[in-house]
Amino acid sequence: MQDVSKISTDKLSLERISSFIKSYITDDEGELGRIYATAIQDKVPVMRKETRELIKTQLIMKKPMQLLEIGTAVGYSSVYMSKYLGEGGKITTIELDEERVKIARANIEKLGKSQVINVLQGDAYEVLKTLPDEAYDFAFVDAAKGQYVNYYPDVMRVVKSGGVIISDNVLQDGDVLESHFTVDKRNRTIHDRMREYLYTITHDDRLDTAILSVGDGVAISVKR
Numbered sequence: 638m639q640d641v642s643k644i645s646t647d648k649l650s651l652e653r654i655s656s657f658i659k660s661y662i663t664d665d666e667g668e669l670g671r672i673y674a675t676a677i678q679d680k681v682p683v684m685r686k687e688t689r690e691l692i693k694t695q696l697i698m699k700k701p702m703q704l705l706e707i708g709t710a711v712g713y714s715s716v717y718m719s720k721y722l723g724e725g726g727k728i729t730t731i732e733l734d735e736e737r738v739k740i741a742r743a744n745i746e747k748l749g750k751s752q753v754i755n756v757l758q759g760d761a762y763e764v765l766k767t768l769p770d771e772a773y774d775f776a777f778v779d780a781a782k783g784q785y786v787n788y789y790p791d792v793m794r795v796v797k798s799g800g801v802i803i804s805d806n807v808l809q810d811g812d813v814l815e816s817h818f819t820v821d822k823r824n825r826t827i828h829d830r831m832r833e834y835l836y837t838i839t840h841d842d843r844l845d846t847a848i849l850s851v852g853d854g855v856a857i858s859v860k861r
C-alpha cells in the first residue's frame with residue numbers, strides 16, 4: 638500500500654523547488670515572449686523555463702552547426718535555440734500537426750529566422766528515415782513520449798560522434814517513477830516505453846547519459 642501523504646509531500650517540495658528556481662529566470666522579451674505567452678494560453682506544450690535554461694547552457698558550450706529538433710509545436714523552442722547556434726548554424730525541426738506547422742512557420746518568419754530554421758511536416762518516425770547519416774551535432778527530442786524508443790535508432794544514426802542528444806519529459810511529472818500497476822491504464826504503454834528508453838540510453842555503450850530532474854525530467858546524452 639502506498640503512503641499517499643508521502644507522495645503529495647514529495648510533490649509539494651518539488652513544486653516549491655521548481656518555483657524557487659523559476660523565480661530567477663528572466664522571461665523572453667518581444668516577439669519571442671509573445672509566442673511563449675500565446676502558446677501557454679492556447680495550451681500548446683512548450684519547453685519549461687528551467688529546461689530552456691539548461692538547454693541554453695548546453696548550446697552555448699556546444700555551439701552546434703546542425704541542430705535537429707523532434708517536436709516543433711509552434712516554433713518557440715527552435716526560435717529560442719537558434720540564438721545559441723554556432724555562426725551560420727541551422728535547425729531542422731519536425732512536427733506532425735499541420736496546423737502547428739503553419740503557426741510555427743509564421744512565427745519563424747516573423748522573427749526573421751526562415752533562413753535558419755527548416756520545419757519538416759510529418760511523423761517524426763518516418764521523417765527521421767529521410768535524414769542523412771551523422772549530419773547533426775545536437776538533437777532535441779521533444780515529441781510523442783511513447784515514441785522516443787522508436788526514434789532512437791535513427792537519432793543515433795543521424796547524430797555524429799561527439800554530438801549531444803537532449804530528451805525532454807523523461808520523468809513525466811514523476812509517473813515514470815511509479816510502478817507499472819499504479820499508473821493509469823491508459824498511460825501504461827507510455828510509462829513502459831519511457832522506462833525502456835531510459836534503460837536504453839543509459840546502457841548503450843555508444844553514449845554517456847545523465848538523467849536530471851529538471852523541469853519534467855531531462856536526459857542529456859553525448860555520443861562517443
Ligand SMILES: C[S@@+](CC[C@H](N)C(=O)[O-])C[C@H]1O[C@@H](n2cnc3c(N)ncnc32)[C@H](O)[C@@H]1O
Pocket residue numbers: 682683684685707708709710711712713714715731732733734737759760761762779780781784
Ligand atoms: C512538447 S511539444 C514540442 C514543444 C516544442 N519543442 C517547444 O518547446 O516549443 C511536442 C510536439 O510534438 C508533436 N508530435 C507528436 N507526435 C509527433 C510525431 N509522431 N511526429 C512529429 N511530431 C509529433 C506534437 O504535435 C507537439 O506539437
